[in-house]
Amino acid sequence: MNIALFVVLAAAAVAFRIWRRRRSRTDKRHTHSHDGWTVTGDVALVATREVRERVRGKAFRIGTLVILAVVAGAIVIPTLSRSKLNTQNVGVVGPLSQSLRAAIAAEAGSVDAIAYFYPQSDRRAADQALRGGRLDMVVVDGRQLVVDKPISSSDTSTGARFVRAVAEEIAVLKAFEAAHLSAAQSSDLSAVKPLPIASIQPGGRSGAAVATSVIGLILIFVMLNQYNTWILMGVMEEKSSRVIEVLLAAVRPIQLLAGKVLGIGLVAFAQASLTVVFALVLAEAVGSNLLHGTAPVVVAATLVWLVLGYAFYCWVYAAAGSMVERQDQIQSLALPLSLPIIFGYIFSLTTLSSGSASAFFTVLAYLPPTAPFAMPVLVAFGTVSWWEFVASAAISIVSTVALARLAAGIYRRAILRTGGRVKFREVFPRKEVATSERT
Amino acid sequence: MPGLLELDGLRRRFGTLTALDGLSFSVAAGQVVGFLGPNGAGKTTTMRAVFGLTDLEAGTVKWNGSPVGQSERRRFGYMPEERGLYPGMLVGDQLEYLGRLHGMRAAAAREASTVWLERLGIADRADGKVEALSHGNQQRVQLAAALLHGPELIILDEPLAGLDPAGIDTIGGVLVEQARAGCCVLFSSHQLDQVEDLCESVVIIDHGRLMAAGSVNDLATSGPRRLVVRVDDDRDGSWALGITGVTVSEVNGGEVRLVLDEGIDTDLVLETAMKAGKVTKFVVERRRLSEVFRETVA
Numbered sequence A: 001m002n003i004a005l006f007v008v009l010a011a012a013a014v015a016f017r018i019w020r021r022r023r024s025r026t027d028k029r030h031t032h033s034h035d036g037w038t039v040t041g042d043v044a045l046v047a048t049r050e051v052r053e054r055v056r057g058k059a060f061r062i063g064t065l066v067i068l069a070v071v072a073g074a075i076v077i078p079t080l081s082r083s084k085l086n087t088q089n090v091g092v093v094g095p096l097s098q099s100l101r102a103a104i105a106a107e108a109g110s111v112d113a114i115a116y117f118y119p120q121s122d123r124r125a126a127d128q129a130l131r132g133g134r135l136d137m138v139v140v141d142g143r144q145l146v147v148d149k150p151i152s153s154s155d156t157s158t159g160a161r162f163v164r165a166v167a168e169e170i171a172v173l174k175a176f177e178a179a180h181l182s183a184a185q186s187s188d189l190s191a192v193k194p195l196p197i198a199s200i201q202p203g204g205r206s207g208a209a210v211a212t213s214v215i216g217l218i219l220i221f222v223m224l225n226q227y228n229t230w231i232l233m234g235v236m237e238e239k240s241s242r243v244i245e246v247l248l249a250a251v252r253p254i255q256l257l258a259g260k261v262l263g264i265g266l267v268a269f270a271q272a273s274l275t276v277v278f279a280l281v282l283a284e285a286v287g288s289n290l291l292h293g294t295a296p297v298v299v300a301a302t303l304v305w306l307v308l309g310y311a312f313y314c315w316v317y318a319a320a321g322s323m324v325e326r327q328d329q330i331q332s333l334a335l336p337l338s339l340p341i342i343f344g345y346i347f348s349l350t351t352l353s354s355g356s357a358s359a360f361f362t363v364l365a366y367l368p369p370t371a372p373f374a375m376p377v378l379v380a381f382g383t384v385s386w387w388e389f390v391a392s393a394a395i396s397i398v399s400t401v402a403l404a405r406l407a408a409g410i411y412r413r414a415i416l417r418t419g420g421r422v423k424f425r426e427v428f429p430r431k432e433v434a435t436s437e438r439t
Numbered sequence B: 001m002p003g004l005l006e007l008d009g010l011r012r013r014f015g016t017l018t019a020l021d022g023l024s025f026s027v028a029a030g031q032v033v034g035f036l037g038p039n040g041a042g043k044t045t046t047m048r049a050v051f052g053l054t055d056l057e058a059g060t061v062k063w064n065g066s067p068v069g070q071s072e073r074r075r076f077g078y079m080p081e082e083r084g085l086y087p088g089m090l091v092g093d094q095l096e097y098l099g100r101l102h103g104m105r106a107a108a109a110r111e112a113s114t115v116w117l118e119r120l121g122i123a124d125r126a127d128g129k130v131e132a133l134s135h136g137n138q139q140r141v142q143l144a145a146a147l148l149h150g151p152e153l154i155i156l157d158e159p160l161a162g163l164d165p166a167g168i169d170t171i172g173g174v175l176v177e178q179a180r181a182g183c184c185v186l187f188s189s190h191q192l193d194q195v196e197d198l199c200e201s202v203v204i205i206d207h208g209r210l211m212a213a214g215s216v217n218d219l220a221t222s223g224p225r226r227l228v229v230r231v232d233d234d235r236d237g238s239w240a241l242g243i244t245g246v247t248v249s250e251v252n253g254g255e256v257r258l259v260l261d262e263g264i265d266t267d268l269v270l271e272t273a274m275k276a277g278k279v280t281k282f283v284v285e286r287r288r289l290s291e292v293f294r295e296t297v298a
Helices: A002-029 A038-056 A058-085 A098-110 A123-131 A158-178 A183-190 A207-240 A243-248 A253-286 A295-322 A327-354 A359-364 A371-381 A386-414 B043-050 B091-101 B106-119 B135-147 B165-180 B192-198 B216-221 B266-276 B289-297
Strands: A087-093 A114-120 A137-140 A144-146 B004-014 B017-028 B032-036 B058-063 B076-079 B153-157 B184-188 B201-206 B209-215 B225-231 B246-252 B255-260 B279-285
Touching: A038 A058, A038 A253, A038 B091, A058 A207, A058 A253, A087 A123, A087 A158, A098 A114, A098 A158, A098 A183, A114 A123, A123 A137, A123 A144, A137 A158, A144 A158, A158 A183, A207 A243, A207 A253, A207 A295, A207 A327, A207 A371, A243 A253, A243 B091, A253 A295, A253 A386, A295 A327, A295 A371, A295 A386, A327 A359, A327 A371, A359 A371, A371 A386, B004 B043, B004 B184, B017 B043, B017 B058, B017 B184, B017 B201, B017 B209, B032 B043, B032 B165, B032 B192, B043 B058, B043 B076, B043 B153, B043 B184, B076 B135, B091 B106, B091 B135, B106 B135, B135 B153, B135 B165, B153 B165, B165 B184, B165 B192, B192 B289, B201 B216, B201 B289, B209 B216, B209 B289, B216 B289, B225 B266, B255 B266, B266 B279
Parallel strands: A087 A114, A087 A137, B032 B184, B032 B201, B076 B153, B153 B184
Antiparallel strands: A137 A144, B004 B017, B004 B058, B201 B209, B225 B255, B225 B279, B246 B255
């Protein structure tokens, strides 16, 4: 969270610098400018309006509920299915030695399950109970195992793993008996544990961190899409409703843009923080393992990159919004703009499920458009050191500053041009060209 | 609060089109000034230039002798031709926001918005969305947005377009009242009769250049003389067609409106009319604003 705070402060400092530079440039044009303190006040005013109007809207409330519901599902559903598999009902036909019973109970523990034993009057009753689903497995005379349906060797469910482990255990015990080992010797052999395996690379990749990272990626993807769309639509709405002329008669374009980006960003960060706090509390309450091990670091990295990702993309979408004034013009822009986001998201999800990062993926973690997705994945893998993380963040911040300046220039030139989609060549060059600005 | 808006040598091109071609004029406080010109003359560009909404290639806009910057513009009010309000925002909230952008405190902006909505007869719409209002009422809200911060200069682009007579009376009344209170009011319009009723002065431009400026009275009394003549037996005014140095500008209900060249004696016209029939009206009139406009931009 400290890093997030740092990033927010850095972004604020950058915005302030851009404003200072713009102001000094404008002041050269208009020698009398006495705005002083009111400039920051204007940005705050614009931002406050954005926050108030957005939070008041139905889209925000419903969107927040949907995100919280999805996160709740992602946390609660795995714990539900785990508690369902936790119980293994074992039917017993004929005698069952204490040692075998203990061994079966121990095997259940090894697959995160608890075995309950139910003595059956005869084999027929046991088969009926198996068919009816009341029993998961039946041990006949301590020598034979019966289940309802054949278990495939590729089945990795808790039930299948339990049955295979019990089958192996019974076979081993039978082998011990055949070898005429004493009870003490059998017990010693049963207690044998695999040798610990040493690795020369540091560990740290935890299943919990990867699972948390998946939720984090989804969160970043959903929020970047949602809030960038707000920026795009918000800027376009001001242009198409012509309220922009009334606003720019009182404030400068950069103030309006900075206020909008800041206001929507605050709403986004508040919603993300709410989601994370909700996830933390819920995970703790239902005993989810999502936040074990290095997962909290992944949560922090996700929030940092959500802020950095938003800071980077918001300028792109703001500039794009200033160039269009109709819904159909937006549609032709929205897809190309979201391609890097979709690419980064899908590639990161695939890499996460494959379990290791390629060299190409590592490069993506340092490119500002894809870093918001790729870097948290590297954090989840535990393959990135703190300075690499900071370096990627620094690259992103520097690129964001450059992008913000470019976007502010495009916005200033494009926002007042009406009567059709503004072409890039009209707003990139410094010199003014023919426009459809009204005469 | 005496104010003076001065535009000096404004120049703006859009590709091959020259929108403003060294345009200069000034607008003094205390009167309503009509800003006239045919479509494409450069009126909107001129008004936008005052608010820094278009980049000038040359020229300066001054307020009370000083170049206009953002702090001056905060004390101006602007009603653009293409009305601009947030469609989904509540009317009261919107006015308060715009007032605050012009430097007002929240409470003052809220109070001023209530006062103006009442003054314009839409106080009951403060809690409604702009998009739910009729065209005329949106126009009233737009006017309130231009006025609620008590501007020293008010610039309105076609404020009367699309209004019913009651709306025209309301908005026209407000503009005159503001000017009397010491404001500098400049508004553009194509409805010349209304401009004549509302304005003491006009500025006429064409092709980005100043064509005429001055008081309506001076412009009306200058130029060629007008005669309105009615001859009972000749309702289509054919009697006047053959007189050298006399042009028929209008025939309306048996009355002929004539423009006399320099040196033409009105007695000659009267004699010709009497020969055609019984003359029941013979009046020397001043130019109408519409005639001033047509003759200036012709």
